[in-house]
Amino acid sequence: MAKNLVYAQSGGVTPVINASAYGVIASALNSDSIYKVYSAKNGIQGVLDEELFVMNEERKAEIEKMAYTPGGIFGSCRVKIETEEQLNRIFSVFKAHNIGYFLYNGGNDSMETAFVIFEYAKKIGYDLKVFGIPKTVDNDLLHTDHCPGYGSAAKFTATAILEATRDLKSMSTSSTKVFLMESMGRHAGWLAASAALSQEVEESAATVILMPEVAFSKERFLKRVEEEIIKRGFCSIVASEALRDKKGMFLSDAGYTDSFGNVQLGKISSVLEQMIKDELKLKIHAALPDYLQRSSRHIASLTDWQDAIEVGARAVLWMSKDDTSGKMVTIVRDMDQPYIRHFDTVELSTVAGGTKTLPADFIDETGYNVTEKFINYARPLIIGETPNQYMYGVPMYSKLKYCLEEKRL
């Protein structure tokens, strides 16, 4: 008998997380082996609360528009599944709603959650197919060439630093000499490094990139900025939020810790801005895009968007046709240029909790820029623009009905 499916979003959103949602939901609605298609409200929290939106009730046109919707369309969460009580509750809800498929769309913490649920199903003998759908602007998941979400946030980053550097360049003769943009990336420098993708078009953009994989040295950094000022008259900098010194201490620490123990970082821009003012006496502008970097749907990358849709659709295909379970969809690159790739799977257990940092050969010998190897890797991921729609001058998106399934518990 056909079973029901639950899809949920977890962790920080990306510009294309809803493209994956579209991939899952549109394919599940068309599948013969799946009966009802649910999306949990606010990630796994919606399962715990028995709050499930019925996708079968939505209009087809709105399902299509999901792929263009910023944010997390069903709500996301930062909730860790740790206790037997939580797991019992999850499976009571699954049982009550005849759930046979569970898809969790998130980063490494979310893959841990998916893995815990997969293991528990085996333990209690509940027939459940579990799939992880990768998603993170940080691009730090193991065993996949890249993560959906990264390409779009990278495209935003490269575009923003290109445009802001053109601004700086215009003003530098009689005004601001330094522009500094802070980049997200809690554990790895993938996003900061993506700023270098602007250089092919504007060679003076992001000429100083501070990645967390390279220990920060104040002396060397200030010297590097001064070199740029001498060479060009201005300096364009991108700095990762997660910079550490030689001793491994974060340069900045906003003091938050989430339920997975991640320290929430921020404000490296303020630390470096003050440093440049105090030590070099240069006029500086600093930007902190924050959520803009991971939410800018309007400048999503076409490649990334297509990947995001396909990882969702493939998970449904593999679960429903091939009975695969306990896996995360991965992207395998076949060629850099022209860029071609295929999809595969990896055991959830091997992804959970792991972090992929920038390989040493992606960072150049100065430590302030990337190598050609990184450019060849990252460039295909930001190529192309999506066909967006606007209403009243701002991006238009899906307006779902959000019909909640009747509670049974």
Add this chain to the structure above:
Amino acid sequence: MAKNLVYAQSGGVTPVINASAYGVIASALNSDSIYKVYSAKNGIQGVLDEELFVMNEERKAEIEKMAYTPGGIFGSCRVKIETEEQLNRIFSVFKAHNIGYFLYNGGNDSMETAFVIFEYAKKIGYDLKVFGIPKTVDNDLLHTDHCPGYGSAAKFTATAILEATRDLKSMSTSSTKVFLMESMGRHAGWLAASAALSQEVEESAATVILMPEVAFSKERFLKRVEEEIIKRGFCSIVASEALRDKKGMFLSDAGYTDSFGNVQLGKISSVLEQMIKDELKLKIHAALPDYLQRSSRHIASLTDWQDAIEVGARAVLWMSKDDTSGKMVTIVRDMDQPYIRHFDTVELSTVAGGTKTLPADFIDETGYNVTEKFINYARPLIIGETPNQYMYGVPMYSKLKYCLEEKRL
């Protein structure tokens, strides 16, 4: 005998200042009354330095692409013309290069510069046509319905807060409760107010807008944020960099003063972020787009872009055909919906140095939002998207040859 023309850019750039440059240069190159077309390097500084780029040497395709180019394509400046010595030098350069037309593209400080040059020409009996071309993301110039640049920065602002609020909304159940975005606008709240243009599509975006026209009260502000948290579970805030308290003191002051005596503001986002953490104990994310707000060419408004081209082209038309001088081009609105407008001129003297703040009837009775009247005013200005081109995944722009005219002094 046909005379030569000098165009120059001044003050902070906008996403469409180069669209005005295109309007001027393309029309001047096609004019029978104008012989050579120059663009000064770095604004009026390029005239002082006798550094003039010869536009007649550029390829036509690159001239066309100027309209898509971020930053100030010839360099801008913050230089005040105050002394007889500066004026003498300017007119020596004009004389040496047979300049009969001078167009200055900028904000109110730049219109002051254009006016001083216009007056001096009359005083010394030098035959010079002078025109000001309005440009400022701040939208604070007098005697024009709006300023080219504002619509595009407003479109960026409304889009960014819409997308970031969708992000906040997704996460608010178990994580961040407040998102705050700082907005430019040194003297007036036009840009902060433009965040409200997101509300038609996402009603929870920018529900608290802090405009400098309304004296900031900590107590009322925190109460307003709490109301939003109770109502929606989260709160989306846009705050102008130029907030002042009841006594008229700036909440934040980075300590810079430019050559026109403008205090350079910033970091209101940090002040308010700390306030919300300390007083309401809420998890908050704060963004400071800074240059991104005035440089985001990729999300330029079509209406604004067309206005920017036309103010440039009309200035050339009126100078060369009608012998008009000492004026700034203005935009006169004929209807809100459908939006139609025409162009006119105003005496430079009446624009110079003045500032247009938000009218009282554009701000609602709470002081934290705008009125329908503001929406009707601002909405047409952000409508439409420009047909952008990308290369390697980032915006492509004009690559000029920048041939400098031989110096004669």
